[in-house]
Amino acid sequence: MKLVAIFKDATGAEWIRERHSAEHLGFLEKNKNKIAIGGSLRRHAGATPYGGLWVFSVSSKEEAIGLIEADPYYRLGLRAEYELFLWGKPDFFGVVEL
Template sequence: MAWMITARDSADGVRLRQDRVLMDAHWAYEQSIKDKILCAGSLRTDDGKTPIGSLLVLDVSTREEAMVLYEADPATRAGLRQDVNVVRWNKAIFAYEVCD
């Protein structure tokens, strides 16, 4: 089952996103769990330039498993995210295909 996790960047978001070591660790972590990620990416302002948050959709059995993976992310541990929202997502159309 899919769990959608969204969050806004914290007040330190700009500074944290400029930390290459942190963001490289974040990317390496996402690569290490990519078999559980349906989609992931930053949320941005309307012009597409400024990151303001994040979206992560995990394909795992439970909310608890989703949260363990989310909380293990170096960017989450560093305080990048706030106002975290976790909901179960029911795929109706995915990658241009209707889901069963």
């Protein structure tokens, strides 16, 4: 199952990103078999991150939610909210590698 999470960061919580990025990146690396790709979202080049985006390859929506809620950024309050979407693509795109 392919899912996509789009995160919005909490206002005033930039310090969490600054102090805990190594822990967050370690979490992503540890779970790279389930979180196929992840990264920050910015309004323009050089801007402070506004949020993030993850693409999951998991067996269920509940598994994706469990990963989101175990992430240090989520646990520490950086994420103000997130939306989780089922992701599909037309077959003519074939295998997509990111």
